Amino acid sequence: MKFRILTFVFLFVMQHGLWSEQLKRQIGDFVKDIQIPELKFEIPKITKVQLTPSILLYSDYEDTFPIVYLDIHFYAGDSSLTNFPIELTSVLADSWKLGGSEKNPESELVKKIEDLGGTLSISSQNKKTVLSLSFLSKDEEKILEYLAELIQTPAFPETIIDKSKKKVMEGILRRNERTESLGFRKAREIVYEGFRRGIVPQLETTKTITRNMILEFYKEILASPKAIVLSGKYNKENLPKKLVEILSAKSEQQKYPKEEIPFSTLREKFYKKSLSQIFIQKPVNQSMILYFGVTPQHNHPDFFAIQLLNYIIGGGGFNSYFMQQIRQEKGLAYSAASYPIFEAKHGVIYFYTLTKNETLKEADELIQKILSLDTFQNIQEKELEDAKNSIINQFVFLFTNKHSVLSAQLGFDEDAMPENYLQIYRDKIREVTLSDILRVGKEYFDQSKLKRVYVSSKENLEKVFPNQKYYNPEDLIRE
Amino acid sequence: MVTRCKKENPLVKNLFILFFCVYSIHAESFADIAQKLKGKIKKIELENGLRVILMQNPTSPTVALYTKFLVGGVDETPEIAGTAHLLEHMLFKGTTNIGTTNWEEEKKFYALLKATGSELDQLRLEERYSKEQNKEIPEKLSKRIQQLSRRLQAVQEQQKKYIIKSEDTYIYEQHGQVGFNAYTTHDVTNYQIKLPANRIEIWAKLESDRLLNPVLREYYTERDVIMEERRMRVENRGFGLLLEKFISVAFDESPYSRPVIGYASNIPYLDIYETENFFRTYYTPDNMVIGIVGDIDFEKTEELVKKYFLPIKAQKTKRKKHRVLEQFHKGEKRFQFEYPGGSILMLGFHKPTLPTKEDVTFNIIDSILTQGIGSRLYQAAVLKEQLCSQVSAWTTYPGERFSNLFTIIAYLNSDAKPEKLEELIWKELDRLKNGDFTEEEIERAKNKITADFLRQIDSNSVLADNLTYYELLLGNWEEIFLSYDRLNSITKQDVIQVSQKYFQKSNSVLGLLIGQKQ
Numbered sequence: 002m003k004f005r006i007l008t009f010v011f012l013f014v015m016q017h018g019l020w021s022e023q024l025k026r027q028i029g030d031f032v033k034d035i036q037i038p039e040l041k042f043e044i045p046k047i048t049k050v051q052l053t054p055s056i057l058l059y060s061d062y063e064d065t066f067p068i069v070y071l072d073i074h075f076y077a078g079d080s081s082l083t084n085f086p087i088e089l090t091s092v093l094a095d096s097w098k099l100g101g102s103e104k105n106p107e108s109e110l111v112k113k114i115e116d117l118g119g120t121l122s123i124s125s126q127n128k129k130t131v132l133s134l135s136f137l138s139k140d141e142e143k144i145l146e147y148l149a150e151l152i153q154t155p156a157f158p159e160t161i162i163d164k165s166k167k168k169v170m171e172g173i174l175r176r177n178e179r180t181e182s183l184g185f186r187k188a189r190e191i192v193y194e195g196f197r198r199g200i201v202p203q204l205e206t207t208k209t210i211t212r213n214m215i216l217e218f219y220k221e222i223l224a225s226p227k228a229i230v231l232s233g234k235y236n237k238e239n240l241p242k243k244l245v246e247i248l249s250a251k252s253e254q255q256k257y258p259k260e261e262i263p264f265s266t267l268r269e270k271f272y273k274k275s276l277s278q279i280f281i282q283k284p285v286n287q288s289m290i291l292y293f294g295v296t297p298q299h300n301h302p303d304f305f306a307i308q309l310l311n312y313i314i315g316g317g318g319f320n321s322y323f324m325q326q327i328r329q330e331k332g333l334a335y336s337a338a339s340y341p342i343f344e345a346k347h348g349v350i351y352f353y354t355l356t357k358n359e360t361l362k363e364a365d366e367l368i369q370k371i372l373s374l375d376t377f378q379n380i381q382e383k384e385l386e387d388a389k390n391s392i393i394n395q396f397v398f399l400f401t402n403k404h405s406v407l408s409a410q411l412g413f414d415e416d417a418m419p420e421n422y423l424q425i426y427r428d429k430i431r432e433v434t435l436s437d438i439l440r441v442g443k444e445y446f447d448q449s450k451l452k453r454v455y456v457s458s459k460e461n462l463e464k465v466f467p468n469q470k471y472y473n474p475e476d477l478i479r480e
Numbered sequence: 481m482v483t484r485c486k487k488e489n490p491l492v493k494n495l496f497i498l499f500f501c502v503y504s505i506h507a508e509s510f511a512d513i514a515q516k517l518k519g520k521i522k523k524i525e526l527e528n529g530l531r532v533i534l535m536q537n538p539t540s541p542t543v544a545l546y547t548k549f550l551v552g553g554v555d556e557t558p559e560i561a562g563t564a565h566l567l568e569h570m571l572f573k574g575t576t577n578i579g580t581t582n583w584e585e586e587k588k589f590y591a592l593l594k595a596t597g598s599e600l601d602q603l604r605l606e607e608r609y610s611k612e613q614n615k616e617i618p619e620k621l622s623k624r625i626q627q628l629s630r631r632l633q634a635v636q637e638q639q640k641k642y643i644i645k646s647e648d649t650y651i652y653e654q655h656g657q658v659g660f661n662a663y664t665t666h667d668v669t670n671y672q673i674k675l676p677a678n679r680i681e682i683w684a685k686l687e688s689d690r691l692l693n694p695v696l697r698e699y700y701t702e703r704d705v706i707m708e709e710r711r712m713r714v715e716n717r718g719f720g721l722l723l724e725k726f727i728s729v730a731f732d733e734s735p736y737s738r739p740v741i742g743y744a745s746n747i748p749y750l751d752i753y754e755t756e757n758f759f760r761t762y763y764t765p766d767n768m769v770i771g772i773v774g775d776i777d778f779e780k781t782e783e784l785v786k787k788y789f790l791p792i793k794a795q796k797t798k799r800k801k802h803r804v805l806e807q808f809h810k811g812e813k814r815f816q817f818e819y820p821g822g823s824i825l826m827l828g829f830h831k832p833t834l835p836t837k838e839d840v841t842f843n844i845i846d847s848i849l850t851q852g853i854g855s856r857l858y859q860a861a862v863l864k865e866q867l868c869s870q871v872s873a874w875t876t877y878p879g880e881r882f883s884n885l886f887t888i889i890a891y892l893n894s895d896a897k898p899e900k901l902e903e904l905i906w907k908e909l910d911r912l913k914n915g916d917f918t919e920e921e922i923e924r925a926k927n928k929i930t931a932d933f934l935r936q937i938d939s940n941s942v943l944a945d946n947l948t949y950y951e952l953l954l955g956n957w958e959e960i961f962l963s964y965d966r967l968n969s970i971t972k973q974d975v976i977q978v979s980q981k982y983f984q985k986s987n988s989v990l991g992l993l994i995g996q997k998q
Contacts (some may be wrong), residue, residue: 025581025582026580026581026582027581028647028650029646029647029651029654031577031578031647031651031685031686031689032651032682032686035681035682035685037655037678037679037681037682038678039678040541040676040677040678041541044542063528065539066513066934066937066938067513067934067940068931068934068935094981098853099863102885107863108853108859108863110622110853111852111853112852112853112854113856114918115852115853115928116854116924116927117923117927117931118929118930118931118932119931120927120931120935133937135931136930136931137930137934164863164866167866167893168869171869171891171893171894172869174822174894175823175891176823177820177998178717178718178821178822178998179717180716180822187938189747197492206646207692226989244545262495282819283998285716286711286715286716287708287711287712287715287716317653318653318660319572319645319649320647320649320650320653321647322647324646325645328705329645329646329698329701330645330701330702331701331702332702332703332704332708333704333708334703334708335705335706335708335709336712336713355708355711355712355713357707357708380494387650387653389653390654391653391654391656392652393656394654394656394676395539395656395657395693396656397540397542397656397676398540398542398656398658398674400540401540401542401940402539402938402939403539418681475996475998
């Protein structure tokens with residue numbers, strides 16, 4: 002009986018539905034009646050002072066809470082270490098922090114900072130090495146003493162260097178645990194093949210690192226230009242002066258030239274590679290699909306159009322094509338997104354999703370459909386306007402935290418953005434047209450301009466992509 | 481990356497409680513801060529029972545808006561495990577006003593979809609049961625399943641013609657949202673967003689509508705999404721698997737034994753009517769708290785909240801009291817399994833939850849043992865013996881509504897023997913039990929907690945999350961001030977007593993993921 006009633010209802014509703022008028026309201030109608038009050042907002046003014054020819058200070062004093070945030074950016078990183086092992090930056094960062102000073106060797110110095118409720122972190126990457134401190138305002142003097150020790154008389158004891166090397170090696174052993182990390186690492190390996198950044202850290206080369214190499218790199222760090230980012234409640238008279246004293250003590254000339262990666266060179270190398278699809282086997286029941294390509298540098302005229310197209314394609318959350326078509330429409334994935342990374346000389350863009358092995362092919366076909374000329378040609382004026390609105394209205398969130406405002410400004414300066422970048426940002430976004438979108442779509446987003454990494458189980462790869470070369474996670478991808 | 485939920489929220493720290501714990505040390509400066517904070521906070525209670533905590537923080541013209549419900553994994557039975565989390569996903573699917581071009585027409589298909597989907601789930605379960613028992617599947621059953629599957633697909637196609645996908649997100653994006661998201665834990669379900677400060681009314685209209693007129697459209701597609709989420713967070717991640725096994729072994733009676741996301745076996749059968757019922761039971765004004773922190777005017781914000789949230793009917797949550805109670809000291813538990821990657825050790829101890837003094841003492845213990853380079857376990861296990869690369873502790877896992885665990889987590893080095901690390905951890909715990917530590921270590925812990933607090937409070941989101949959390953769990957957010965006396969009085973003797981009482985083998989659970997070469 003239940004079956005018959007349900008069947009009747011089904012047939013009735015299906016017919017009735019087909020005859021009904023379907024479009025009665027438009028997206029967003031529900032809140033159209035709300036009047037939005039004016040938002041009073043001014044772009045904060047940033048104090049930028051050249052303390053010495055090689056030290057630039059970005060600062061913003063704020064006395065709400067008794068805490069200080071201090072970052073020192075040393076412009077020496079892996080890109081200037083062409084004759085040294087790639088793992089040197091990681092070993093240096095760790096052994097600098099844990100090695101302490103001559104007066105307070107090994108972890109004694111960090112412990113003293115922590116005892117005061119302070120934090121210390123050091124990271125070293127491709128272009129720079131960054132030392133970050135935060136501490137209670139009342140401890141400023143003491144903390145500066147420790148900072149001076151750490152910078153002027155770092156200990157770098159052999160015992161700690163060995164431990165740091167071991168830590169790096171343990172990281173290498175664990176680096177394939179997560180499918181996403183593995184996929185992105187392989188993509189970087191391919192994009193940057195032939196550059197320092199394309200070199201994959203290895204156990205054997207880590208073992209070759211010596212204290213002398215660290216000291217040589219450290220000299221380069223001290224000799225490098227520096228930028229200081231300072232916020233919170235600090236002694237306005239004393240702290241900048243002290244920092245100059247600490248940082249100027251042993252300055253020499255930088256010895257090693259930096260390896261630059263210009264957009265044109267990177268793109269040329271990228272397109273020359275015949276290998277366009279890489280298959281990585283890993284025993285998982287959920288596969289990763291990752292498309293990636295090269296984009297221009299941050300201050301390139303296409304930056305704004307790329308931002309907008311990325312928002313529409315995969316960067317705009319639940320309303321992006323990736324989320325709508327892969328997750329919302331088909332239920333094929335939890336995560337599906339794209340994001341571009343812009344640097345001073347070039348950029349890279351990634352498009353990815355994770356889907357169960359059984360739907361790898363279906364999801365891949367969807368991505369190919371999205372990343373196609375047909376998609377870019379059919380983007381409507383309203384979609385572009387919506388993307389502009391979102392990005393422009395989010396602009397105010399660049400300024401929620403004083404320290405992050407300063408750090409963002411430093412980043413813009415590092416990328417050689419125009420001096421009035423923040424002032425013109427919203428207008429530049431408004432100026433982007435559909436033809437700009439189509440142009441950058443063809444140039445940077447089209448699947449023909451991208452390469453792919455698939456991570457899945459061997460059985461699944463053989464089924465979906467038969468007769469291919471299947472790499473193991475630790476195999477180096479070389480043509 | 482866009483994520484709409486997080487499975488666990490084990491690291492919600494008792495920031496406010498800890499803050500007042502250090503009050504005595506830096507009395508002058510922190511008394512001022514406490515006063516400053518209190519003066520910026522206002523609590524209102526609507527006639528329908530809804531509580532709203534407002535806090536002014538005009539450092540930028542933005543606002544963080546958090547809506548939290550006292551419902552999570554612990555409110556489920558094993559059969560419906562994952563429902564709180566599924567419901568959280570479903571509440572982003574729109575209402576009778578949002579996500580549809582014509583609700584009057586769409587609702588016919590929606591009713592049919594529910595009836596068809598629910599019956600299909602039941603029949604598929606029957607089919608699975610037959611398979612498990614090696615019974616032949618009746619032809620009638622197979623045919624009916626095929627028929628209903630086709631029908632479900634057809635109804636979905638018809639309903640789709642009326643659906644506007646992610647309309648709420650679209651509206652928020654047009655208004656400059658950041659971080660529109662939600663999470664479900666064992667204890668609570670939380671919906672959050674940050675907006676420019678002049679858009680609060682947009683939020684109030686959308687969120688009240690979400691509670692007044694929800695429609696669980698695209699239910700069956702979203703269930704598939706959750707299976708993908710489970711694959712991503714649990715099934716293909718060693719640590720995810722370890723966590724799931726750890727709570728299932730640690731708790732015999734507590735509802736904390738179940739995973740918030742549900743099981744691979746039951747998610748595909750979570751029933752739409754039961755999910756709707758779950759909403760009606762727990763999403764009531766008396767069971768929720770809203771937190772609004774940022775550049776706000778108290779009066780105008782209160783007016784908006786009343787205008788939009790007062791129409792939600794007052795209703796007493798029909799929460800059944802939990803009858804089960806986890807017992808302590810029931811004997812040592814251990815398990816291990818192999819998985820590709822590095823080894824991980826988890827050692828947990830049953831302990832009481834807030835607002836007891838003992839619970840607070842564990843925060844001091846955590847700091848002494850694992851917080852920072854100078855902590856005892858970092859020094860001994862990471863630096864000296866080089867047995868692991870990282871060590872940390874959770875004081876509130878898996879939640880705080882019921883007794884929970886103090887859990888030490890260590891990522892073992894490839895050449896380290898787990899038994900040696902375990903022995904070392906016990907040695908450090910024994911030192912605490914024997915009083916082999918200094919007053920300075922307690923002082924150091926308090927200093928660290930103080931500064932950590934300050935580092936957190938310039939975030940509207942952190943403030944909104946914590947205010948709503950403690951209002952829900954402790955009944956009144958100002959209760960945190962009362963915790964001060966308990967916390968301020970923690971002494972070396974308290975640490976010794978708590979350590980002696982809880983750090984015993986009979987009260988412990990050890991989980992070990994043995995890493996396998998990849």
